[in-house]
Amino acid sequence: MTTVLETTGHATPEPAAEVGAIPSFDVTLRIRRFLPDTPEAEAYWEEFTVTAHGTDRVLDAMHKVKWEVDGSLTFRRSCAHGICGSDAMRINGRNRLACKTLLKDLDIKKPITIEPIKGLPVIKDLVVDMEPFFASYREIMPFLITNGNEPTRERRQSAEQRERYDDTTKCILCAACTSSCPVFWTDGQYFGPAAIVNAHRFIFDSRDEGAAQRLEILNDREGVWRCRTVFNCTEACPRGIEVTKAIQEVKRAMITRAF
Amino acid sequence: MTATTEARSPIPAPRSPRNRRTTRTNYELYGWVFMRASGVLLLVLIFGHLFMNLIDGDGISAIDFGFVAGKWASPLWQVWDLLMLWLAMIHGTNGVRTIINDYAERTGTRVVLKSALYLAFTVTVVLGTLVIFTFDPCPPGSPADLLPSFCTA
């Protein structure tokens, strides 16, 4: 990936130090591996050193490992551009999308640790079973609920009404927030931040009429009251959603409903 | 990259599934509000208590049997200490209940730990309340050398 810029048309004969060349360097990835088919099936650390470029992301380095070093390395990714939510993983102890984390933003003098997100059963290497996560998502009914007859035109909404829940529409269901929450780590039954974010998206939508049902669901034992305001979710969200704030707004809606 | 159920069968779920049926009560909501409300009150009660006992007047050197008796002769300090006892006990017990819900993975463990917690709560609150209201600094018929000086009257 060397680019040669601004060299054509000039008579300068110096071939060294190309202008615009991207620096390359060696990075070591320290990856938590788990191979279910081996007799012991024990998780262990494995280090890979690859040459990467200054513009590369963690995902590029992992591709290099998978494509050139060890094809058995298993992880999810699809869009590679931070929009499908497949590649949330724990990078240097923080939940991040591998495709949005630039190597140059990490300390590459030390190995970069990469682990599966916590609190969900590991299937293989960095692939976890997302079913408990999606089960909670389904339970908050993430779809428009209305009463009465279908309107003949679209359901109108003012810019202000749309703005009310704009932040929580950005969720890509990557599970970075839920799997960064210490309550979810120990109590896997907790709905978790992502389910609450997606409930928020409908509870505060002026066109939706299912708010009472959703509040009812999240008002329960494993709902919003499990949240201890740790802020890990806000820190983890690759979409910059103010997750803790959304949870607090749902709590406030319940309190105004109850008193 | 889809994984079938068979592929993940050797990996146990993080914890045994819990009944998540909706109870349609506001119990957890009230608990959450109570933790904050009692926290604010406890801030006043505890620091007021610490100031009166450890700093005001002769400070810590004034604390003895007589000091406690003197305080509990006043209804103000009886109510103060009673509120502190009840609020701190309910607050602390509800907090530990939360922590048990966090860490106890099996239903059996949860039931045992919570039973022990509620028993400890009941014993402490009943004994504490009893002491605040029935405290007698000069029980009749006690050996004089065990009683505070003001009991001789």
Ligand code: HEM
């Ligand atoms: C000094 C005044 C106090 C204030 C302002 C205060 C405030 C709070 C608040 C707001 C919470 C809820 C935290 C959350 O849900 O995220 C809490 C939890 C808790 N409090 Fe207090 N509290 C005070 C005194 C006490 C006392 C005296 C005890 C012990 C008897 C106690 C024991 C606990 C426990 C065990 C928890 C649960 C911790 C957890 O959720 O992990 N607190 N406190």
Ligand code: SF4
């Ligand atoms: S709220 Fe953010 S971190 Fe959580 S699932 Fe959605 S995009 Fe991911």
Ligand code: FES
């Ligand atoms: S691969 Fe799609 S979000 Fe990273």
